[in-house]
Amino acid sequence: MNSLSYNRDNHTNSIQLKRNEVIFSEGKYPKGIFYIHKGLVKIFKYGKDGKEQIIQICKSGEVIGFRAVLSENSYNVNAAALEDNTSICFISTNDFNQYKNSNPQLQNRLIQELSSELQEWADFVTDMTQRTVRQRTALALVFLNEAYDEKEINVAREDLANMVGTATESLIRIINEFKKHSIITVKARRIKVLDLQSLKRIIED
Amino acid sequence: MNSLSYNRDNHTNSIQLKRNEVIFSEGKYPKGIFYIHKGLVKIFKYGKDGKEQIIQICKSGEVIGFRAVLSENSYNVNAAALEDNTSICFISTNDFNQYKNSNPQLQNRLIQELSSELQEWADFVTDMTQRTVRQRTALALVFLNEAYDEKEINVAREDLANMVGTATESLIRIINEFKKHSIITVKARRIKVLDLQSLKRIIED
DNA sequence: CGCCTATTTGACTCGTCTCAAATAATGTGG
DNA sequence: CCACATTATTTGAGACGAGTCAAATAGGCG
Numbered sequence: 001m002n003s004l005s006y007n008r009d010n011h012t013n014s015i016q017l018k019r020n021e022v023i024f025s026e027g028k029y030p031k032g033i034f035y036i037h038k039g040l041v042k043i044f045k046y047g048k049d050g051k052e053q054i055i056q057i058c059k060s061g062e063v064i065g066f067r068a069v070l071s072e073n074s075y076n077v078n079a080a081a082l083e084d085n086t087s088i089c090f091i092s093t094n095d096f097n098q099y100k101n102s103n104p105q106l107q108n109r110l111i112q113e114l115s116s117e118l119q120e121w122a123d124f125v126t127d128m129t130q131r132t133v134r135q136r137t138a139l140a141l142v143f144l145n146e147a148y149d150e151k152e153i154n155v156a157r158e159d160l161a162n163m164v165g166t167a168t169e170s171l172i173r174i175i176n177e178f179k180k181h182s183i184i185t186v187k188a189r190r191i192k193v194l195d196l197q198s199l200k201r202i203i204e205d
Numbered sequence: 206m207n208s209l210s211y212n213r214d215n216h217t218n219s220i221q222l223k224r225n226e227v228i229f230s231e232g233k234y235p236k237g238i239f240y241i242h243k244g245l246v247k248i249f250k251y252g253k254d255g256k257e258q259i260i261q262i263c264k265s266g267e268v269i270g271f272r273a274v275l276s277e278n279s280y281n282v283n284a285a286a287l288e289d290n291t292s293i294c295f296i297s298t299n300d301f302n303q304y305k306n307s308n309p310q311l312q313n314r315l316i317q318e319l320s321s322e323l324q325e326w327a328d329f330v331t332d333m334t335q336r337t338v339r340q341r342t343a344l345a346l347v348f349l350n351e352a353y354d355e356k357e358i359n360v361a362r363e364d365l366a367n368m369v370g371t372a373t374e375s376l377i378r379i380i381n382e383f384k385k386h387s388i389i390t391v392k393a394r395r396i397k398v399l400d401l402q403s404l405k406r407i408i409e410d
Numbered sequence: 411c412g413c414c415t416a417t418t419t420g421a422c423t424c425g426t427c428t429c430a431a432a433t434a435a436t437g438t439g440g
Numbered sequence: 441c442c443a444c445a446t447t448a449t450t451t452g453a454g455a456c457g458a459g460t461c462a463a464a465t466a467g468g469c470g
Contacts, residue, residue, distance in 0.1 A: 045327055047335035048410055055327045071320035077327045107312045114319035115276035121326040122250055122260045122282045128334050129370040130252035133426070157449060165334040167427055172450060188435065189448080205253055338458065362417060372459055377418060393467065394416080 014089045017081035023064070023088060025078045030068040032092040036060045039086025040147060042159065043077050054163040057082065059147050069093055082159060128165060131203070136164045137174045138202040141184065145193040152190040219294045222286035228269070228293060230283045235273040237297040241265045244291025245352060247364060248282050257367040262287065264352050274298055287364060333370060336408070341369045342379045343407040346389065350398040357395040
């Protein structure tokens with residue numbers, strides 16, 4: 001969903017994060033943007049009774065926090081590391097703006113990217129409102145399988161539940177069912193997708 | 206949510222629409238954008254079994270269809286009139302681009318607006334996933350009360366349900382409950398909000 | 411007035427949430 | 441490296457919100 005990304009060779013300013021360490025939080029004003037060098041980052045909001053709703057998972061190579069910089073608003077979401085050993089680097093608003101202004105093509109590219117993303121949200125909303133917990137779980141697993149490069153997915157059950165938008169217990173029951181049907185294997189918290197096709201079939205009902 | 210809007214004095218090219226008449230539809234490529242001169246427009250996607258999920262309601266003064274033009278993708282949503290006597294006018298991609306290019310400030314303003322909108326989607330997703338049907342119904346009524354300028358809301362129950370993301374029958378039961386509590390009055394399909402504060406209280410639970 | 415569609419009501423089912431408790435995994439200090 | 445403490449995960453039972461289907465009523469329009 002977030003296809004704004006670029007490569008950096010010098011990872012000075014690189015910050016190491018453990019799971020759940022906060023990158024930025026709601027209400028604060030941005031001082032720059034963050035490039036994800038390694039690991040996964042969750043973007044989320046707190047709902048009623050403090051339950052997190054994960055809005056987006058960002059992968060290494062992606063940039064986060066630029067919406068607030070570009071809109072000149074405060075953050076309206078929170079960002080935190082989804083796993084240990086996540087590393088990010090900080091790019092100040094000044095550096096970012098300088099880069100932006102020095103590259104006149106970027107304006108148009110930005111407009112195009114932002115519009116594309118905006119379009120994708122419509123799909124996301126429809127997925128979240130019209131699909132069942134089982135279907136959304138399959139959706140999340142397909143996404144994470146890709147994010148983990150077909151390796152073992154290693155995410156807290158609670159985070160998984162917050163991605164799917166359900167209770168942790170409900171998520172676990174679905175996971176068990178998938179395990180029973182040999183669609184995935186589960187070793188402690190690690191999940192490996194065996195049968196991607198089945199997951200895709202489940203998504204579409 | 207859609208704050209891109211501007212005034213036009215000449216409404217040549219103006220098109221009159223009846224309820225449910227299509228403005229554009231998913232998969233097609235845009236030839237331009239549409240300015241809503243009068244009435245309300247629903248932006249929606251079809252979910253499984255053809256159920257509409259309304260993503261957005263746009264009011265007069267707003268512009269629709271520009272995301273697909275700016276991203277250079279096909280439409281990924283549908284747009285149709287929510288009520289009779291909706292009137293729109295068409296602005297070709299050429300005219301739009303000419304306007305955009307003749308106004309160098311607009312680039313930055315566009316980037317800012319698109320980023321702002323992108324931020325708001327996070328709130329929308331959180332509302333849709335974490336709130337109950339009752340809360341989302343209150344949310345929809347508050348929005349429509351404003352859109353109808355505190356006058357009577359006049360929207361098909363089915364559309365209301367599709368905004369809320371629920372079954373028509375479920376929506377009707379909630380509406381009845383609100384009526385019983387004197388939060389709204391209902392005359393045939395027309396709904397008048399009496400007690401805005403109660404609705405806002407319900408939204409926050 | 412009468413047809414057709416939209417709205418409403420009722421009864422029932424099912425998915426999902428909640429709460430409580432058991433078990434497993436992980437981390438910590440000795 | 442073990443024993444304990446702490447946290448995460450899993451299971452079970454029960455309740456409740458919301459969806460479905462079918463049928464009745466009301467509204468709008470020719």
